[in-house]
Amino acid sequence: MPEDKPSSPTVDEALSAWEQGVGNTPDAPSHPKLAHLKSLFAAHTDVCSLEAVLSAAMNDAGDAVSVTVEVQPGLLALLAHIEKLDSARVGRNPAPPSRLLTQIVSNHLENLLHTIVTNPTSHPHYAELWNAVCSAEGAPELAVPTDDAANGTPPADGGPF
Structure with missing residues (x-):
């Protein structure tokens, strides 16, 4: 005997319906000059040099x-103390400070690499370069904020990349 009620949707069907509904919002149309500016x-020679380094x-x-x-x-004592606590909590021997510092520096450099690859304008030099291109091409509305860039802080969300 057939069921009177429709079967409940599977997780995949529900996800697909969501993606086709509220989760599938169209991208805003891009600026007509954006591709040319990019x-x-x-x-630019500075960006070409950056690409080679990246x-x-x-x-x-x-x-x-x-x-x-x-x-x-x-600070080294603090690092060793925190490592002692963390290693005891998970039941392993503490790592030597040299290995901890290697990991910290490596993580910072990997983050820098990722940030510059995904948004070169996160660095003040490239933000200023981008803004100069936008200004020269009559598209100042596409410039990225550089207020915090003077302090070496990446601009807030966004950027053309």
């Missing part, structure tokens, strides 16, 4: 290079 920006960083299969980092003794 190509001018990409052709490519080398992303595809570097070389061995790690040893560097020296100067750290205040109190």
Whole structure:
């Protein structure tokens, strides 16, 4: 005997319906000059140099290079103390401070790489370069904020990339 009620949707069907409804909002139309501005920006010698450095960083299969980092003794003691607490909590031996510092520096550099790859204007130099291209091409509305850039802080959300 057939059921009187329709069967409940599966998770995939429900997700698909959501994606076709509220979750599937169309992108805002892009600025008519955006593609042209991006190509001018990409052709700039500073950006070409950046692309070469980024490519080398992303595809570097070389061995790690040893560097020296100067750290205040109190901060090193803090790092060792926190590592002792964290390692005890999960039942492992504490990692040596040199390995912790290596991981911290590596994480920072990986984040820098990701940030610059996804939005070069997050760096003040490239934000100013982008803004100069926008100004020269009569599209100042596409300029990125640079208020915080003077402090080395990336601009807030957005950017053309």
